[in-house]
Amino acid sequence: MTTDTLNTAPPALVPEEDAIFLDFDGTLVDIALRPDAVQVPEGLAEMLMDLHAMCGGALALVSGRAMGELAGFLPRFTGPLIGSHGAESRGLDLPGASHSVDLAALHARFAEFAAANGLLAEPKPHGAAIHFRSRPEAEAMARAFASEMISLHPGLTLQPAKMAFELRPEGATKDTALRLVADAAPFAGRRPVYLGDDTTDEPALIWAQELGGIGVKVGEGASAARWRLASPDAVRAWLAAATET
Numbered sequence: 001m002t003t004d005t006l007n008t009a010p011p012a013l014v015p016e017e018d019a020i021f022l023d024f025d026g027t028l029v030d031i032a033l034r035p036d037a038v039q040v041p042e043g044l045a046e047m048l049m050d051l052h053a054m055c056g057g058a059l060a061l062v063s064g065r066a067m068g069e070l071a072g073f074l075p076r077f078t079g080p081l082i083g084s085h086g087a088e089s090r091g092l093d094l095p096g097a098s099h100s101v102d103l104a105a106l107h108a109r110f111a112e113f114a115a116a117n118g119l120l121a122e123p124k125p126h127g128a129a130i131h132f133r134s135r136p137e138a139e140a141m142a143r144a145f146a147s148e149m150i151s152l153h154p155g156l157t158l159q160p161a162k163m164a165f166e167l168r169p170e171g172a173t174k175d176t177a178l179r180l181v182a183d184a185a186p187f188a189g190r191r192p193v194y195l196g197d198d199t200t201d202e203p204a205l206i207w208a209q210e211l212g213g214i215g216v217k218v219g220e221g222a223s224a225a226r227w228r229l230a231s232p233d234a235v236r237a238w239l240a241a242a243t244e245t
């Protein structure tokens, strides 16, 4: 794959024919120093609702964030949500995650490690994350901590993300969730379109393309996606263009 193809802007959406799956952080909104500090641009939820209606409801947000948190950022978006990498969902027929981890103990251990090392711990409904965005030099230490936690918690697996290491339930991945929902209404029979910015999005980008759909990598970095948009700003403009007819 050449750099030229990677830098190609995606073709226009066809809302009557597409099933649209969108990551949130780094795709629809800019990444902030802390995950709770992201700024949601005015009108984003309304634009997503317009597009959701135009494609017969076949538009879902797909995030590693806890679903409640994701919903809290977009209270006026009432369409389907996939949270915690597929371990939680809203408006979809997904089984959800099962594991037997003592989450309170896990969250306490993450908080303790973060406080001792100037990092940020993020408790999640099905795991936990350690963020080193504020201290990039602490990456190796954060990785070692996350790996140690994995070895102590069977059923969880390591998910590297942008400036963070996360423990998520084994089997809870965005592409697994999409494979489970895409064959059902309102998504079935439509061309899958997936947009994402992170390593967690790569299998979903590949999935969309294998089905003859569109995979769009957002921002810089290596990707299996055939198309690319430079920033969340560019993503919002590309999505909005499909609603302006």
Ligand SMILES: [Mg+2]
Pocket (backbone or CB within 6 Å): 023, 024, 025, 026, 027, 196, 197, 198
């Ligand atoms: Mg993202």
